[in-house]
Amino acid sequence: MTEHKSRTIFKGAFILTVAGLISKILSAGYRVPLQNITGDLGFYIYQQVYPILGIAVILSLYGFPAAISKLVSEISEEHKTLSFPSFFIPVFLWMAGICGLIFIIGYSQASTIAAVMGDMKLVPSLRSAFFVFLLVPFVSLFRGVFQGGNQMGPTASSQIIEQLIRVSIIIATAVWVMRSERLYAIGIGASTAALAGALGAILVLVLYARKHQMWSYQRWESSISYIKTILFYGLFICFNYMMLLSLQLVDAFTLVRGLIDFGVDLDSARVSKGIFDRGQPLIQLGTVLASSIALALIPSVTKPRLKKNPELVKGYMFTATKFSLVVAAGATVGLIVLFPEINRLFFQSEDGTQVLRLLSIVILFTSLAITTSSILQGLGYVTHTAVYVLAAILFKTLCNLWLIPYLGLEGAAAASLIAVVFVWLANVITLRKHFPIKKWLELPWSSIVIASIGMVLLLMFLRVLGGLVVELDHRAVLLFYTLSLTGLGAILYFVLLFITGAFTKAELKQIPFHDKWGEFLPKGRIR
Structure with missing residues (x-):
């Protein structure tokens, strides 16, 4: 790799890191005024739909674009230009098939999903949420092609525009639903906001595409498997980014029913779920702050670089882990001490302070898990990190089903903590060859x-x-x-x-x- 190309790649990684940081801060920040406007019940409704919308966003921002970027790179190594009939159409159709299947299953089974969640009023919101998957192939294709050419600006710009549009519409919808007293419409409004954000991102990407000759019409044959890369590599990349989202999805399915088994009536269980979800934006913000500096160092950690200069790369690993640890520890301890004031400031009451203090510990282990997962992915352990997150989802589900009926919200918080600690420990064990256990003692x-x-x-x-x-x-x-x-x-x-x-x-x-x-x-x- 030439020095110029190396600088271009690192510059692109930095651009995406900054755009991701801005986007995540917006994503965490808007939920505070949303809760203030709609109350804990309205926030509960939104959080029941949010994990589905979040999965669509992550697929269109990280999973599929990463897979397409990999395909573009491999095609470039074969000295071929991107062909409209031989690349764009088949890649788009594969993604459309996957996302179309998700939409059909989700839309048709919305009643079943709402029944499992314990709230049939959520059916229209859930159905509207799955429409977002229909736009994922369009956004992903453009982003992946640009990233494959080391052009990160289009992805970064479209990501920020998408988030700004989404946040604006959600807040506007929150104001409208409170005036019209149609609280459950906040879920439909969230889906509409996500659709509008995706359309805004597509428009930005199309404007960028008009400035570049992105394809030819010459047909060619290739031995590269599109579906294998899109389905496996694209989806596996997503799991590292979906850890917190997956835990929220499990809570969406199990928390209300668990609280009813705990002895809480349905209306109180919904409000309690909304109070519990107050912790999510704070956890997200704390995790972003703790892992942003560390993740900026991760592009330097790759398998070829490890072979070429092992001491330098291991130094990057150690520094990334150290920064993540010290910031996450400070954020966690500070949040625990100041949670009564923060809870009252952001959410206008101290309800749930004790359980949210317990939940705050998730920031520490999530930050370490994300940092170590990113290091492992850089070293080629993509499948490992995906399996660990899937196992954590299983642990979270089983712990929720076991603990919530006995401990209530504290059981849900403990289950989240168990899940993220598991991912971190699994990453540490897998990484021990390149980052020995004794190195953790040197922190x-x-x-x-x-x-x-x-x-x-x-x-x-x-x-x-x-x-x-x-x-x-x-x-x-x-x-x-x-x-x-x-x-x-x-x-x-x-x-x-x-x-x-x-x-x-x-x-x-x-x-x-x-x-x-x-x-x-x-x-x-x-x-």
């Missing part, structure tokens, strides 16, 4: 413990002081108060990490403004 555990204790003590002191000095009845005051505590806690946490030697100067060069951060390092750890 800055003592620095993390000291920094966490220091942050907790500061936050507890400031909470007591704030309770004596400030009245937190107004939301604006609560916002300033919570942001101040969050900022001061984060600053102390990272300062303590630096002065206890959690990072080396070489590692800090991987993050922005590394020359400033290096001033905090103790001299004995600079190298």
Whole structure:
């Protein structure tokens, strides 16, 4: 690989990382005003439909485009141009067949799905959600072809536009359903928003495509299997991105019924599910923050690079894991301490604070699981990571069925934690050849413990002081108060990490403004 091509690939990976970060922040952020507008019951309705829409988005953003990108690369190695009759049409038809089958099954079985969820009022929302799969082949084909040519700008732009359109329509729908008192229409509105977002993405991609000659009409034969790459490689790539979404899907099917078995009436069970789902945007945001820096380093971890320069690649693995661990640990501990204020600020009540504190621990292990899964995929262990997520879904389902009837919402939180811990441990064991178990002992555990204790003590002191000095009845005051505590806690946490030697100067060069951060390092750890 030439140096220029290598720089192009890393630049493209960085563009997609930034676009993904913006998109995920939007995806996490809009659910706070959505819950504020529609209440916990409206949020429950939306969250019952959301996993289905999320699967369609992940297929169109990660799974199928990655598979098509791989096909484009293989065809390019055969020195062939992309042919409309020999490539575009068969690839599109295979994807259309897969997505069409999902639509037909989902639409026709919407009543059965709603019955399993324990809420027949969800049938129209579920039927509308499966229409989104019909647009997946169009979006995926364009994105995959562009990515196969190392052009990441079209995918990044279409992703952000898609998210902006979707978020705008969902919030507008939430306002409308509350005025019209048709709360269950929020599910249909969410599906409409996803359809509109996908159409917006297609328009952006078409505009990009008009500037490029993307195909010829010359027919040719190839030994490459389209269906094998699309079906297996495309779907397996998705699983790493669908871990949190899959857990939400399991909760959508099992949580309400489990709460009824726990002794809660149906209406209260729906509201309780909405309260439990308050944790999802916070987990998503915490995971994004913890894994974004780590994932930016992952493109450097590939099997060919490992063979060529094993020490350098293993250094990237260690640094990526360290960044993910320290940020996830700080976010988890800080969220647990400040959850009463955060719950009241974002969701206007402290309902469910204790169970959501337990659920917050998922941030730590999900971040580590995503980071290690990404490393494994870079090294070619795509099938392994997919199998582990599938096993985690099974564990989550069984634990939900077993724990929720006895423990209620705490059982659902514990089941999620068990599932993500399993994925992380499975990844650690699989990665042990390239990242030995003893390397985990070299991570800055003592620095993390000291920094966490220091942050907790500061936050507890400031909470007591704030309770004596400030009245937190107004939301604006609560916002300033919570942001101040969050900022001061984060600053102390990272300062303590630096002065206890959690990072080396070489590692800090991987993050922005590394020359400033290096001033905090103790001299004995600079190298």
